[in-house]
Amino acid sequence: MENRWNIKELLVWTTRYFSERGMDNPRLEAELLLAHTLGQDRVQLYADYDRPVNQEERQGFKELIQRRVRGEPVAYIVGYREFMSLRFQVNSRVLIPRPDTETMVEKILDLCRGRSLHICDVGTGSGAIAVSLAHYLPSSRVVATDISEEALSIARLNAAANQVEIDFHQGDLLAPLQDYPPLDLIVANLPYIPIDEYRALDPGVRDYEPVQALLAPGDGLDLYRRLLPQALDKLKSGGYLFAEIGYHQGMPAQEMASGFQQVEIIKDMAGRDRILKARKG
Known part of the structure; x- marks a missing residue:
């Protein structure tokens, strides 16, 4: 130069x-x-x-x-990513929030705006989903869980930076909420990428983002198979589950949600299966 x-x-x-x-x-x-x-x-x-x-x-x-x-992602270099018009601190301990996840948050807001709900974000990571819901649904109560205390430390910072109150708990799926009252909404963006797809990921993702936030056992849906029975037990009658899934997982996701009354697969911006929406009867 x-x-x-x-x-x-x-x-x-x-x-x-x-x-x-x-x-x-x-x-x-x-x-x-x-x-x-x-x-x-x-x-x-x-x-x-x-x-x-x-x-x-x-x-x-x-x-x-x-x-x-x-190959290092820009979000890790600068230390933040914009999501739902909010700024979130990110580093290699948490997954970088994606536009497809914004689609899920927007669908939830379409359903819930103006209501006062009790919401749980399972596997919160950076807190992007939980913080966005708390920000745009200010009369709702939001709780979030993650198995990683390191991820929760970032999520707490993001909640404080965006001036929202969220009750964070470390633990596996919904286990930390055994003593909580029933929920109106459960949202989850759990790892859903099976090992063969993980190996084929772009190196900028595979080599930098946390493996525990991406790689899932079996066909990629095993964590959701564990979560769905817990969600059925924890949701109020008429409550909803929203879960982000892989583009090829729509049919098996519908099948594993057979215990819910209404089940729908929502497409992402590219027209691919991306979100499981299920209502408890």
């Missing part, structure tokens, strides 16, 4: 560099990395388009570019 660069020139160069390497969203990723380097938000980059970037800043930016090219 030459000695004198401004923000615009760095963005143009980095976008081309990322594009040549076949990376998705090259412009967005260039903006996120440069904004992080300069301690600004992305909007400010455009306001300061002609601002010179000094050698120390360029060196820091170069190091982030190198990390990204090696």
Whole structure:
């Protein structure tokens, strides 16, 4: 790189560099990395388009570019991911929130907006689902569980940063809630990727995101087979279960939910099976 660069020139160069390497969203990723380097938000980059970037800043930016090219996800590099228009701290102890999970949260909001409910997020990870529901359903009570205390520490930070109150519990599935009253809604995004699919994942996912948040035993649905009987016991009559599943798991997911009265498979934005929605009779 030459000695004198401004923000615009760095963005143009980095976008081309990322594009040549076949990376998705090259412009967005260039903006996120440069904004992080300069301690600004992305909007400010455009306001300061002609601002010179000094050698120390360029060196820091170069190091982030190198990390990204090696495969490290941008969310881990900058330390956060936007989800449901909220910001969530993430690191290698938690899964990076996905747009498909936003689809599930939006479906829940369509069903529950304006109501006062008792909700549990099972396997909360970063807390993205629980915090979003607590934020957009402010009169509801939200509780969340995770088997990983490390993940819960991140979820607690995200709840505090987004100014919502959530009751977090460490433990397996719904086991920590044995003494809780019945629930109106249970939502879960548990690991559902079987070993053969896990081995074929993009290295940026497989080599950086926590294996325990992705890899599931058997055909990928074993954890849900354990959760569904617990959910039936814990839900109120008329209560709902929402669960994110793999694109090829719609039919077996419907079959394992046979104890529920109404069962539906909801498609994701690409038209693939993604969400199990089940209502208790």
